[in-house]
Amino acid sequence: MENYMMWVWFVILIMALVGEVLTKKKVVVAFGIGAMPAIIFALIEGIPYYVEIIIFSIVSIIFLILLRPSVYKYFNNYKLPKDFSKNIGQVVTAKTSFDGVNKGLILFNNEYYKAKLNDDSNESVKKDELVKIVKIEGNLVIVKKVSNGEIA
Numbered sequence: 778m779e780n781y782m783m784w785v786w787f788v789i790l791i792m793a794l795v796g797e798v799l800t801k802k803k804v805v806v807a808f809g810i811g812a813m814p815a816i817i818f819a820l821i822e823g824i825p826y827y828v829e830i831i832i833f834s835i836v837s838i839i840f841l842i843l844l845r846p847s848v849y850k851y852f853n854n855y856k857l858p859k860d861f862s863k864n865i866g867q868v869v870t871a872k873t874s875f876d877g878v879n880k881g882l883i884l885f886n887n888e889y890y891k892a893k894l895n896d897d898s899n900e901s902v903k904k905d906e907l908v909k910i911v912k913i914e915g916n917l918v919i920v921k922k923v924s925n926g927e928i929a
Contacts, residue, residue: 782819785819810836815832861913869883869885
């Protein structure tokens with residue numbers, strides 16, 4: 778197999794790192810981590826390519842399992858506490874860009890919640906802008922943009 782497998786793993790590593798930077802989902806990086814030992818095994822003469830594939834698969838699966846809790850929490854921890862309505866009027870930080878149609882995330886008390894703007898206008902919220910909680914609809918926090926004079 779010569780050393781071309783080392784280049785295959787190197788390309789997978791680079792693609793995984795670029796994919797992680799572009800998506801920031803903490804999943805693609807597991808394949809990049811899996812490619813690292815595969816590169817090392819590819820440099821050792823006499824090791825068949827299927828051993829490299831097995832090593833890549835095992836390490837990638839292990840890191841997917843290890844990263845899964847943080848990924849799961851990041852994407853699915855949006856259920857609102859029953860008494861969340863007491864926070865109406867609070868100013869919070871938008872952690873993603875969103876508008877009145879597309880949902881985004883807000884950060885409140887170190888927890889992420891799904892949110893959208895209170896109207897279907899062309900307005901949008903950018904990441905790290907301040908928004909004010911105006912009402913709750915199910916597990917969705919309805920917010921409005923905060924003007925300079927509204928910051929408490």
